[in-house]
Structures are given as C-alpha cells and as structure tokens.
Amino acid sequence: MVSCPFFHYLLFYLSFLEKTMKIRISKQAKSYYISSAHHHVTNWPWAYMLEILAGEWIDVETNYLFGSQFNTAGMPVDQVEMLLKRMPSYRSPEDLQKVQESLLLGARIMIESVDGIQGDERIGMGRCGWCGKNTAAAESVCQSCGKSEHINSFEPFLAYQRELYVKEPV
Numbered sequence: 001m002v003s004c005p006f007f008h009y010l011l012f013y014l015s016f017l018e019k020t021m022k023i024r025i026s027k028q029a030k031s032y033y034i035s036s037a038h039h040h041v042t043n044w045p046w047a048y049m050l051e052i053l054a055g056e057w058i059d060v061e062t063n064y065l066f067g068s069q070f071n072t073a074g075m076p077v078d079q080v081e082m083l084l085k086r087m088p089s090y091r092s093p094e095d096l097q098k099v100q101e102s103l104l105l106g107a108r109i110m111i112e113s114v115d116g117i118q119g120d121e122r123i124g125m126g127r128c129g130w131c132g133k134n135t136a137a138a139e140s141v142c143q144s145c146g147k148s149e150h151i152n153s154f155e156p157f158l159a160y161q162r163e164l165y166v167k168e169p170v
C-alpha cells in the first residue's frame with residue numbers, strides 16, 4: 001500500500017474528475033411501463049424490476065450510447081442483494097430470478113422511465129449508424145470505423161432531456 005500523501009491527494013482529486021454517467025429511475029416507471037405495454041404482453045418481472053429501482057441512481061454503460069434509451073451497467077452482487085430485499089415475499093422465485101439476472105447483467109432502460117440524468121456523456125457526441133459506436137458529432141468521419149455520413153448527433157434528444165439534469169453529487 002502506498003502511503004505517500006501526494007498519492008492520496010491525487011486519488012482524491014481524480015475521484016472528482018472521473019465522469020460516471022448515471023440515471024435515476026422514476027417512481028412512475030413501473031406504472032408507465034404497464035400502461036404503455038397494454039397493446040402487447042406485459043413482462044411482469046420487468047415491471048417488478050422497475051418497481052424496486054424507483055428513485056435509485058444507476059450507472060450507465062457508456063460504450064454504446066443512445067438518444068432515448070440507456071444500457072445500464074451490471075450491478076455488483078451485494079447491491080443486487082440489497083435491492084432484491086424490496087421485492088414482496090409473495091412474488092414467485094422465477095420472477096425474483098429474472099429480476100436478479102437483469103440487475104446483474106444490466107438492462108435497457110427507456111427515457112420514459114428516467115427522471116434524472118447526471119454526467120451525460122452524450123453532449124457533443126453522436127452515434128455512428130454504420131458501426132454503432134459513439135463518436136464526436138462535429139466530425140464528418142466516425143472515430144471508430146472511419147466511415148462518413150452515418151453520424152447521428154444526440155443533440156435533438158438532449159434538447160428535451162436537459163430538464164432532467166441533476167448537478168449535485170448523488
């Protein structure tokens with residue numbers, strides 16, 4: 001273990017610089033999902049997952065960003081265990097297992113389920129329609145595949161999502 005005070009100060013400082021994009025799941029996410037899914041089959045474990053995540057800040061997996069949805073990062077086991085305690089005991093073991101898997105692996109969350117965004121890494125960026133990677137929106141060629149004329153800026157989506165930005169630490 002390094003005990004140099006400068007090293008500790010450096011780590012402390014870097015922890016503030018580190019940008020971790022997070023989203024907060026809305027308390028209405030479950031009811032919104034159920035009401036919007038009326039035209040097809042409701043995935044109940046999905047609804048239960050949104051229920052126990054209500055009000056929680058979750059890390060976003062930022063290697064693949066999207067305009068109106070988010071891939072969440074898989075959660076550590078102890079965090080998943082803590083969240084699963086919020087599931088009512090009358091839910092079936094199968095439902096519990098499906099919710100557990102989604103939390104461990106990460107899930108695709110729609111913007112309608114989100115009421116807070118922090119550290120948005122999509123600002124100034126776009127998505128390459130050719131390779132699917134994030135790239136600078138102002139560039140004419142994709143930074144990953146080098147193809148041109150396939151870059152879709154996230155800006156049209158962000159225009160109506162900025163009201164969700166939360167600046168205070170969470």
Ligand SMILES: [Zn+2]
Nearest residue numbers: 128131142145
């Ligand atoms: Zn590309």
